[in-house]
Amino acid sequence: MSGSQEIRTQIASIQNTQKITKAMEMVAASKMKKAQDQMTKARPYADKILNVITHLAHAHPEYTSEFFSKREVSKKGYIIVSSDRGLCGGLNNNLFKIVLENIEQDKASNIDPAFALVGSKATSFFQRMGGDVIAQTSQLGDKPKVEQVLGLIKSTIDSFINNDIDEVHLVYNKFINTVSQEPTIQKILPINTEVKNEDYDYYWDYIYEPEAETVLESLFTRYIESLVYRGLVENLACEQASRMVAMKAASDNATDLIAELQLIYNKNRQAAITQEISEIISGAAAL
Numbered sequence: 001m002s003g004s005q006e007i008r009t010q011i012a013s014i015q016n017t018q019k020i021t022k023a024m025e026m027v028a029a030s031k032m033k034k035a036q037d038q039m040t041k042a043r044p045y046a047d048k049i050l051n052v053i054t055h056l057a058h059a060h061p062e063y064t065s066e067f068f069s070k071r072e073v074s075k076k077g078y079i080i081v082s083s084d085r086g087l088c089g090g091l092n093n094n095l096f097k098i099v100l101e102n103i104e105q106d107k108a109s110n111i112d113p114a115f116a117l118v119g120s121k122a123t124s125f126f127q128r129m130g131g132d133v134i135a136q137t138s139q140l141g142d143k144p145k146v147e148q149v150l151g152l153i154k155s156t157i158d159s160f161i162n163n164d165i166d167e168v169h170l171v172y173n174k175f176i177n178t179v180s181q182e183p184t185i186q187k188i189l190p191i192n193t194e195v196k197n198e199d200y201d202y203y204w205d206y207i208y209e210p211e212a213e214t215v216l217e218s219l220f221t222r223y224i225e226s227l228v229y230r231g232l233v234e235n236l237a238c239e240q241a242s243r244m245v246a247m248k249a250a251s252d253n254a255t256d257l258i259a260e261l262q263l264i265y266n267k268n269r270q271a272a273i274t275q276e277i278s279e280i281i282s283g284a285a286a287l
Contacts, residue, residue: 007261011261018258025244032178067189067217073109076165078115078169079153079228081122082123083235089243092119098185099171117138134156157189170231172184172232173234175234175237175241181238
């Protein structure tokens, strides 16, 4: 019966683990809803500032900003948004994979990478890889604020303005739905001046106070901040959704494993009872 006892111990252990995974699944579901609320709240500001930037891209302003400066690319910067914690399936690995694929493609053109890293997972991965790290931050919590990444954004913008890097790409997981998250690379610097909306078939301009340079530099900085923050909250929603799905899969696997072990335990117990009955019958026949 020692084998049966080991199986019972194993079943009890799996049941305890299953309680943990179910609790983590429910916590992740709650946090995902809060992250989706953050996404919804951030959207109106991001949409409005994008609208203004689109107008400016079709304007003839007196001042030309470095934010629009296109040049030959010899070094490409990546702002990579990852999670601080694990147990969220292949979310981070899939994101890092597309970055590595882009870096590999750029090697043929002698383009070097530089990284601004958000999240412990990205920090540990790309530091091990040995890349040029401009800035890094982590432990932003479940309700990140834009103030927590302002230093990282400023370092990246300064590197672009000073010609240390020639392009900046934002890398994050885009939230599609609960079971689908899409690794995304979006070029944010230089700012895209191509107007896709056919409604803008005329020129826009604004009256600037105190002066165009002061207003526009501040506006473009806020625009980059809004893009990074939007990527941050989307990635957070993806993290919680992926963790919820991973914990549900773990709970389901635990249920299947318990059923298999229970079947083995019952078979062993039945075999032991059958053997005891056979021994009793054999003993009675001998008498």
